[in-house]
Each structure stands twice: as C-alpha cells, then as structure tokens.
C-alpha cells in the first residue's frame with residue numbers, strides 16, 4: 001500500500017447529513033471473537049478501514065474463512081483454527097492483534113502472538129491482559145513473543161488492576177470458554193466492550209452486568225453462529241461534532257447511537273457547542289456560542305479524559321482542536337496516554353494559542369485564526385484533529401501519513417467532501 005497524502009483547501013463551510021461508520025473498536029474484538037465459535041457468523045456495519053482489513057488477514061491466517069459480502073458485511077467461519085505462525089508484521093500493524101489471544105487460547109489451548117502495534121501515543125502496557133489470563137488458569141510467557149497456555153480455563157474472581165479496554169475484552173472472551181463463573185471487577189465498560197458482550201450473548205454466552213464495571217460470565221457456553229450489526233462509532237460522532245464546530249457548519253449526524261453520547265455532548269457543551277437530539281440523530285446547529293464555560297466563580301475550566309462513562313481519551317485531540325476555535329481559556333488534561341498531546345506543536349504553527357504544560361496537560365486560549373500548513377499525522381485521532389484544523393484553516397494544508405487516519409475512519413475524504421469540504425487524496429510523493 002502506497003503512503004497517502006491529503007491536500008486540503010480550507011475555509012469552506014459544510015452542510016448536510018452524515019452517518020457514522022460502525023465502531024472500529026467494537027468491530028476489532030468482535031471479528032477476533034468470531035474465532036471462538038465453529039459456526040458461521042455474519043457481521044454487518046463493519047467499518048472497512050485499514051485496521052479491520054489487517055485483522056481479517058490475520059483471521060484468515062489462522063485457518064478461518066473471512067469474506068466481505070458487501071462493502072460493510074463480513075462473513076466469518078472458523079470451523080477449524082490453528083494458533084500458529086501469526087505474521088509479526090501484520091500483528092505489529094494494529095493494537096487489536098492482541099485480541100486474538102482470548103479466542104485462540106480458548107479454542108486451541110495455546111497461542112503464541114508476536115507483539116501488537118497500534119497508535120504510538122505513549123506506553124501501552126499489557127500487564128492487565130496477563131493478570132486476567134493467569135487468574136483464569138493460563139500460563140503467560142512474555143519474551144519476543146507472547147505465549148499463553150491453558151489446558152483448561154477456569155472461572156475466577158478477577159480484579160483488573162486498571163479498567164483496560166482490550167484486557168477486559170480478552171478476559172471476557174476467555175471467560176465465556178472457562179469452566180465455572182467468572183467475575184471481572186474493575187472492568188472497562190466502553191460502548192465497544194458492551195458491543196462485544198452483546199455479540200457473545202448472541203452466540204449463546206451467559207453474561208450479566210454488561211455496561212457496568214463488574215461483568216459476570218457463566219461458562220463454558222455452548223456457542224452457535226449469529227448475524228450481528230456493529231454499533232455506530234461514538235468516537236466518529238464526536239469527531240464530526242468537532243468538525244461542525246470548527247467550520248461553523250450545521251450538520252445532522254444520522255443514526256448516531258445517542259444513548260452513548262452523554263459524556264461526549266457534555267464535553268463539547270463545556271466548549272459552548274450544544275447538540276440537539278432528534279430520534280437517533282444528533283443535530284449540530286450552526287450559530288453556536290463557542291464560548292468556553294468557566295467554572296463557578298470564573299475559574300479556568302478543564303476537560304479531562306477518563307475511562308467510560310467519562311469523556312473518552314480518543315476524543316481528546318479532537319476536543320483540543322475544537323477549543324482553539326472557542327472563546328475563552330481551558331485546561332485540557334489527557335490523563336491516560338503520555339504522548340498524545342505532542343501534535344499540538346502543529347496547531348501552534350497554524351496559529352493556535354496553546355501552551356503544552358507537560359505531556360498530559362495543555363492550556364488552550366481561543367479563538368485563533370488557523371493558517372494552512374504541511375503536517376504529518378502521528379496517530380489516528382491526532383491525524384483527524386489535523387484534518388479538522390486543515391478544513392477550518394485559511395489556505396491549503398497537506399497531511400502526510402494520512403494512512404493513519406484511514407486506520408480508523410472509512411472513506412473520510414469522500415464523506416467530508418460530500419458535505420462541502422475540499423480534500424484531495426493522493427499517493428504521497430515524498431513517501432511521507
């Protein structure tokens with residue numbers, strides 16, 4: 001695949017209706033969990049993005065069939081699987097390759113995985129995965145490969161040392177195959193963790209406490225096949241709210257999955273952006289005040305991310321670029337990842353007024369006029385934040401390494417152009 005560059009002519013107002021794709025971070029664990037059953041599974045509303053394409057290649061490499069039926073429908077049949085010879089290069093492309101550990105351990109009794117990749121946004125520990133697998137009766141050896149072995153997985157009362165999303169997902173899948181009841185305490189409860197749990201229930205698993213931080217699994221389940229539709233991507237919805245705000249454009253985000261948007265809407269409301277709900281559509285009117293709400297007594301407010309149901313870490317970059325267009329001062333506090341904020345340098349060179357206090361905190365003072373610039377996308381969300389800045393800026397911007405954006409957002413230039421943006425997608429000339 002040749003590297004991709006976006007050339008963006010900024011300053012155009014947008015309008016119209018856009019539907020979010022299926023949730024990337026649901027699709028990935030669900031595709032991996034389809035390996036748990038020997039019966040056919042059909043998944044609808046699967047985002048056709050680089051991360052899902054890579055995981056599909058990995059799923060095929062362990063002996064399952066995986067065919068795209070329509071653009072976003074994926075049929076998987078894992079009649080037989082072998083947990084051997086996973087391609088290190090494919091595993092290193094995505095964080096989600098670690099999600100093969102749970103289903104392959106359950107199906108094959110052992111698995112050796114090359115280390116996962118994913119966004120380079122700070123240290124990404126796997127200790128919580130190891131803790132959960134060990135408590136479920138597996139032995140774990142982590143050297144240049146991650147090796148998991150269990151002749152029999154046993155239900156256990158597991159207390160996760162942090163509510164890690166992918167560790168909860170791996171533990172949940174393993175618990176479905178384990179003998180006895182498992183309690184997963186201090187579990188992550190993000191919409192994608194819930195989506196995976198509902199998929200497992202559709203296969204025949206018995207799970208209580210979905211959406212809470214104590215998940216109870218009664219195993220082992222006798223699993224069948226299913227047809228399952230992936231939920232809309234709440235992170236994409238948040239990105240589109242940011243897009244509407246920075247371009248001062250009216251947008252309707254159709255089929256937005258509004259039940260999962262409370263903390264996201266609350267975060268944007270702090271920036272003076274208020275969305276309406278009509279059925280399952282989210283409406284972002286133009287004419288927002290874009291005035292940052294001070295804390296009581298006129299104190300400088302802050303927006304911080306935390307595990308669900310709080311404001312999600314994957315929207316922090318989008319919130320920062322949005323705040324540059326709002327009137328007032330706000331502290332943006334990225335609590336979870338230590339390298340996600342460095343991209344603000346680029347926003348500063350475009351004219352934004354931001355002080356990066358340390359790797360976790362940035363003060364944004366707005367509004368400021370952004371000018372087009374040459375950028376390189378470091379990760380999915382910073383890349384999307386740069387795209388928002390470029391669409392809002394005066395003049396032309398280039399974003400190299402746009403492949404990163406396409407790891408998480410499907411046909412984004414085509415879909416934003418349909419709203420009135422001017423983005424051209426070309427092979428990068430300088431390899432960036």
Ligand SMILES: CC(=O)N[C@H]1[C@@H](OP(=O)(O)OP(=O)(O)OC[C@H]2O[C@@H](n3ccc(=O)[nH]c3=O)[C@H](O)[C@@H]2O)O[C@H](CO)[C@@H](O)[C@@H]1O
Nearest residue numbers: 025095096123124162163164165166167307313314335336
């Ligand atoms: C494929 C996938 O689903 N990736 C998502 C998943 O990654 P992933 O599952 O890798 O992320 P984790 O939930 O494990 O943790 C993310 C980071 O937050 C830290 N942490 C976590 C919990 C906590 O209470 N305190 C804390 O500081 C962890 O130490 C880690 O550095 O969840 C992240 C956090 O929502 C998202 O950014 C990723 O998009």
Ligand SMILES: C=C(OP(=O)(O)O)C(=O)O
Nearest residue numbers: 095096118119314380381
């Ligand atoms: C960090 C992300 O993805 P991953 O965990 O797959 O790298 C993301 O979706 O923002």
